[in-house]
Amino acid sequence: MDRITRRDMLAGATGAAVAGIAAPLAAAPSPESLDAIARTRGMRFGSAVNWSAPGADAGSFANPAYARLVEAECGLIVAENEMKWQRLRPTPTAFAFERFDAILGWAERHALAVRGHNLLWHQPKWFPQWLNDYDFGARPRVEAERLLTTHIQTVLGRYGTRIGSYDVVNEAVRPADGVLYDTALSRATGGPEPTLDLAFHTARTAAPHAQLVYNDYMSWEPGNAAHRAGVLRLLEGFRRRGTPVDALGIQSHLVTQGPDIGATVGRQQGEWRHFLDAVTQMGYALLVTELDVRDNGLPADIAMRDQGVADYTRAYLDLTLSYRSLRDVLCWGLCDRYSWIEGFEPRRDGARRRPTLYDDRFRPKPMRAAVAAAFAGASMR
Numbered sequence: 001m002d003r004i005t006r007r008d009m010l011a012g013a014t015g016a017a018v019a020g021i022a023a024p025l026a027a028a029p030s031p032e033s034l035d036a037i038a039r040t041r042g043m044r045f046g047s048a049v050n051w052s053a054p055g056a057d058a059g060s061f062a063n064p065a066y067a068r069l070v071e072a073e074c075g076l077i078v079a080e081n082e083m084k085w086q087r088l089r090p091t092p093t094a095f096a097f098e099r100f101d102a103i104l105g106w107a108e109r110h111a112l113a114v115r116g117h118n119l120l121w122h123q124p125k126w127f128p129q130w131l132n133d134y135d136f137g138a139r140p141r142v143e144a145e146r147l148l149t150t151h152i153q154t155v156l157g158r159y160g161t162r163i164g165s166y167d168v169v170n171e172a173v174r175p176a177d178g179v180l181y182d183t184a185l186s187r188a189t190g191g192p193e194p195t196l197d198l199a200f201h202t203a204r205t206a207a208p209h210a211q212l213v214y215n216d217y218m219s220w221e222p223g224n225a226a227h228r229a230g231v232l233r234l235l236e237g238f239r240r241r242g243t244p245v246d247a248l249g250i251q252s253h254l255v256t257q258g259p260d261i262g263a264t265v266g267r268q269q270g271e272w273r274h275f276l277d278a279v280t281q282m283g284y285a286l287l288v289t290e291l292d293v294r295d296n297g298l299p300a301d302i303a304m305r306d307q308g309v310a311d312y313t314r315a316y317l318d319l320t321l322s323y324r325s326l327r328d329v330l331c332w333g334l335c336d337r338y339s340w341i342e343g344f345e346p347r348r349d350g351a352r353r354r355p356t357l358y359d360d361r362f363r364p365k366p367m368r369a370a371v372a373a374a375f376a377g378a379s380m381r
């Protein structure tokens with residue numbers, strides 16, 4: 001689908017998008033997609049997409065309402081869960097590609113680029129249980145390296161140039177102290193660094209065309225200093241050892257800190273700039289990979305809450321997009337109805353979370369306008 005067709009769709013069609021859902025559409029959506037606006041600055045806009053059974057009320061490509069919203073707004077997508085070991089590797093010897101294949105096929109039919117997330121989520125909590133319990137035998141290092149390299153080579157070999165960017169390693173740094181997690185794999189291979197390095201070297205060889213990303217959630221809010229410092233140490237180590245890492249994926253699961261957005265931003269922006277300066281001075285590109293906002297400390301009133309979230313998002317993007325190596329911004333879902341946040345951290349007052357660009361009834365919110373304005377205000381890449 002070319003850009004004009006997609007824009008046409010957006011002009012008339014988020015309404016069509018909700019045809020399968022009983023909720024009415026109040027506001028007419030903007031006539032210009034976020035991806036189209038981003039592209040005027042040399043950037044792209046995208047979102048996470050899930051798998052579901054056809055027609056399920058889910059944030060899935062197989063839900064026509066959600067699919068049309070993504071097709072209307074996005075130039076690229078990422079599978080929220082279907083490339084993870086937990087989904088792709090039911091057993092040590094099997095791969096289950098069907099669900100990811102279905103997402104990729106849909107994306108390609110709609111001319112959406114696809115990112116891969118992820119090849120190694122380096123925490124025991126996110127390993128399949130069989131991997132935590134695995135018997136590495138008499139030569140544990142050899143067997144661990146075989147398992148990891150086979151996984152990456154199989155996935156990258158299967159998808160070739162259909163995927164242009166991978167989160168090779170996800171969340172390897174402990175937020176509390178900045179130290180790297182140990183896992184069954186790292187204990188067998190002799191430490192976390194050799195394990196992560198092997199993942200990147202294997203990915204570079206198997207997919208020389210692809211952008212290789214380290215992806216993590218260190219953010220600009222208070223309480224993230226140790227996490228940011230740990231990520232910087234990891235990135236420095238990659239450079240020192242010649243590990244082929246191209247970019248830092250900044251997840252951007254933002255959390256408002258109270259109603260005075262200006263004061264919050266004023267307190268947080270210096271440290272954030274300092275962090276991004278350090279990352280980019282090492283030669284890493286940046287991506288925003290999983291943007292959404294937890295509306296903590298904002299009143300339950302929807303108009304006030306949505307405006308606070310929008311202002312916070314705008315300030316964050318204005319600063320972060322000022323780094324011109326940043327070309328891709330992806331949200332972790334586009335519709336409040338399907339966001340992971342409600343299940344992860346509900347609001348204390350019981351009001352439903354409103355973390356994304358579109359509300360439960362697929363109506364655009366002020367956060368969408370904030371993202372559009374941030375793209376429009378960004379410098380050309």
Ligand code: G3I
Nearest residue numbers: 080081084086117126170171217251253290332339340344
């Ligand atoms: O699909 C099964 C369902 O059949 C089962 O009944 C249910 C019972 O728990 O689980 C369902 O799977 C859940 C899946 O989300 C789909 O809803 C998994 O348990 C749950 O662990 C999984 O959570 C995902 C989480 O990563 C762990 O993989 C979230 O959807 C996803 O949004 C989240 O995404 C992460 C990024 O990968 C990395 N960065 C942080 C981000 C948010 O946590």
